[in-house]
Amino acid sequence: MSENKIIRVKDVMKKEFDVVNGLITVAEALRAMKHTETKTLLVDKRNSEDEFGMVLLSDIARKVLARDKSPDRVNIYEIMTKPVMTVDPEMDIRYCARMFDRFGLSRAPVIEDGLLIGIISFTDMVIKGILNSNNNTND
Secondary structure (H helix, E strand, O other), rough: OOOOOOOOOHOOOEEEEEOOOOOEEEEEEEHHHHHHHOOOEEEEOOOOOOOOOEEHHHHHHHHOOOOOOHHHHHHEHHHOOOOOOOOOOOOEHHHHHHHHHOOOOOEEEEEEEOOOEEEEEEHHHHHHHHHHHHHHHHH
């Protein structure tokens, strides 16, 4: 990365993601999932006082598949992480990567003014952040 160019979360985050209701089953959520590349289902708030939740595909593998549970009988709320750590879209990706490392995260929702606007992962930071900034400096 260049010394002076700050790459912000909003510059590399995925803007398309799946939001589900926590009351639906895992099977329903997977059928409705349109953005499998995010490997994540974000769980919507039940009301304005609630917090967002998150289910990774790896959560489904560990908590449903590996335990031989039926995805038609397990609700999203039973396996979600809630509350989740969120990221500000203006955050420098270097700090975002440090936060992920410190707290053992692989991805996080991006929140602006209380609304979900994206999802960020290590992959986004590395491929879109480092790789693209290095390609731009070689032009």
